Amino acid sequence: MYKQAAQAYQKASQTAVSPRELEANLLMKAAARLQLIKDEWEESSFAEKDEALTYNRRLWTVLVTSATDKDNPLPQEIKNNLGSLGIFVFKQTMAVLTDPTPEKLATLISINRMIAEGLRSQPE
Incomplete structure (x- = not known):
């Protein structure tokens, strides 16, 4: 499935959408999926x-891997921050899986939305 996500990311990045807009769109898609699960918690399998x-x-694996790559031109501080945020996202995901409650999804949804908004508000 990781291969499919990476392929989808590559394919979508080849369109006229900027990489930032693509990342923002993918984060919003993930947030929407999580929000649906949160809203329909009892009915969701x-x-x-x-x-x-x-x-x-x-998605976060691809984003963090790309952002922290040594060839990525982002400043080191931003790379470090994205790496730390990625680790937090992975830990929060495990927390939801080990003790499932819909409230725990709110943090992941919020992070995705805030990062997407930030990507859309920053000039390229």
């Missing part, structure tokens, strides 16, 4: 919950 969390985790 474990598989649906796991799928939404897996999508988000894989």
Whole structure:
């Protein structure tokens, strides 16, 4: 599935959308999926919950790997911050999986939305 996420990311990045806009769109898509699970917690199956969390985790894996790459021109401080945020996202994902409650999704949803908004508000 990681390969599929990476391929989708590469394919989408080849369109006319800027890389920042693509990242923002993918983060918003992940946030929307998590929000749906949160809103329909009781009706959602474990598989649906796991799928939404897996999508988000894989997206963050791609984002963090790309952002922290030695060839990425981002300043080191931003790379470090994104790496730390990624670790937090992974830990929060594990917290949801080990003790599932819909309230725990709020943090992941909020992070995705805030980062997406930041990507859209910054000049390229």
